[in-house]
Amino acid sequence: MKKINKILGLLVFILIIYVPCFAENYKVLYVSDGDTVAVKRTENDKETGELIKVRLFGIDAPEINQDYGYESKQTLINFIRNKNVKIYGKKKDRYGRVLGTVYYNNENINEKMVKTGNAWWYEKYDKKNVRMKQYQEAAQKNKLGIFAKKNYISPWEFRKIKREKKKRKN
Template identity: 30%
Template structure:
């Protein structure tokens, strides 16, 4: 016996549906769908931010990695300077994050903007505190890199080339 019976004259009864799923009736054909495992986040998150490091911020308890760039970790050369450069950019500002579908170490990835439409990632690359990561940005910020940025941020550059293992989450 089938879970669903074709009854064009009567709508399906709630007892006809399997548990933890729902059905949508279209032209006498019942299509099963399942709810998403995780709720899909809003595409835009807006508010004051807290800076974690040179490429990660928190808005409303949501960790967001800046898309398309790589800044040094806090314990790497220039890591603290990259963090404080981002703090100075965001201080007292409302940041708008346009969330992308991918994740990075359980963080959302997003393009973040200040109220005057300046891109936070572009500003960090211009200051020489982050590098364009072509694998994820398709070269969007490459033209903004300073002449000596890859020499100064050699650990981030090595990580991009696969010479260093990625940091372990934790």
């Protein structure tokens, strides 16, 4: 009995890890900012179902009202808007967005945003991702994207400063 339970547990674990919650193809209809998109499932080149918001897992892009926010959003638009992508993700964030990894032509777009300096590696939520750490360090070293600016501020620091200013006003 213990052996069967172990095998069943292993099978469930494998299904959770390797089976994405989404079907294969989605069309990117809207880009909110450098780390959030809205998609619809596609079947036979036709959009179907409801609009789904996807937060790109493991990255954090500048806020729209932050320095370089518009440029980051525009970069993501150039990479994937109106394109058919594959999305792998299971969990949702506190805003109900799916946390996912987006692929276009087998290229990891989450990684591409960090590689090009258009988003930060979000270490807080993706601590063990050594590759993303290396991509960010290379972007910083080569002064790509946001890292070409002087005195750049990470999005989480920007949000913290905004919250503190708001508290002081109240």
